Amino acid sequence: MNMLFLGIGSILASFILLPLVRMISGPTIPDRVVALDAMNTFVVVSMLCFGLGYNSPIYIDVAIVYALLSYVTTLYIAKYLEGSL
Amino acid sequence: MKAFVITSAACFIFYLVLTAGSGAIGLWSIYEIIAGLLLSIIVGFVSQKYVGGRMSKKALDPMRWMRFFVYLIYPLFWEMLKSNVDVAIRVITMDIHPGIVKIDSKQNNDIGVTLLANSITLTPGTLTVDVDEKNNLYVHWIDVKKKQPKTEDVCGKMADWVRRITQ
Amino acid sequence: MIEVIYALAGIGILFNFLGGIGLVRFPDVYTRLHAETKCTTFGSIFIVLAILLYELVNWSTNSWVMSFHSIIALIALIITNPAGAHAIARAAHRSGVHPKEAVVDSYEKVKR
Secondary structure, eight states: OHHHHHHHHHHHHHHHHHHHHHHHSSSSSHHHHHHHHHHHHHHHHHHHHHHHHHTTHHHHHHHHHHHHHHHHHHHHHHHHHHOOO | OOHHHHHHHHHHHHHHHHHTTTSSTTTOOOOHHHHHHHHHHHHHHHHHHHTTTTOOGGGGGGGHHHHHHHHHIIIIIIHHHHHHHHHHHHHHHHBBOEEEEEEEEOOOOOHHHHHHHHHHHHSSSSSEEEEEOOOOEEESSSSSOOOOOOOOHHHHHHHHHHHHHHH | HHHHHHHHHHHHHHHHHHHHHHHOOOOOSHHHHHHHHHHHHHHHHHHHHHHHHHHHHSSSSSSSHHHHHHHHHHHHHHHHHHHHHHHHHHHHHHTTTOTTSHHHHGGGGGOO
């Protein structure tokens, strides 16, 4: 347990509320995708901090896989919006 | 065959790096080594037709890697620092004049265009939107100063740096 | 040494926060992408620097694994964030979302 990094991770996780505002109110679909991308970045970074806070490396491995998978999701939605899917 | 061997070896090394510290043989346990070998052979077999034919000997030149790491620190990180302060100020003051402009990227290969486009996205007030067949970049610029800019107006010296790394 | 960790983490949190605020305040999707991509990537770099410094100061048995995997996660973020932003920008323009208040739009004339 490491309270410093648990605190940093909690603050970063609370920032997910900001993209959530944009995701609910966003006028167009690309706006919502941008919000999703920002949320994914915040999740990855806060997961790194929680991994350090609980002192278990498995959180960090999950963060790597999450980052790569969220990139694939973004590319897939972008492809769909272009109409080339 | 060459593509298969290179892809499998790269996957195996990456797997070993990720699982270091798991057991007794060197740093790894016997199960991790067997699983890594099997998985990397499968991945290499499946993906050989996607990477084959695109490899060149330029990737083995140590001078290019040296220049790449210098590039990461001096122009790129410094420009990122400036761009983030710039965007932070614009977030607070909302002083924006956006527009999409077209520039010549001066590159002739795919890796150079990719590296330059990602660098442009991370540096002051610019975001790459598209690239066409002649390697011209369409850049969204948050503060348009000229309607027909040259390459230096948008990305400074980075185009020359990237050309020295990849050509 | 703990002050430096606090400073690095503070800078990272500040830039991540500004990225989120920019996402809410900017007028159209391209400017929002500016705020999102740059600020969150830069903030993540500073958070990972804080993690690395902490592991270096309090070295224990699994510090090596933690710091190395953090670096790999950071590299994944740095490579994928601009590429994803590029894909969204192109998709937005092709699906008919045009930049608001634009001074010039050279991409408009390109045939698809």
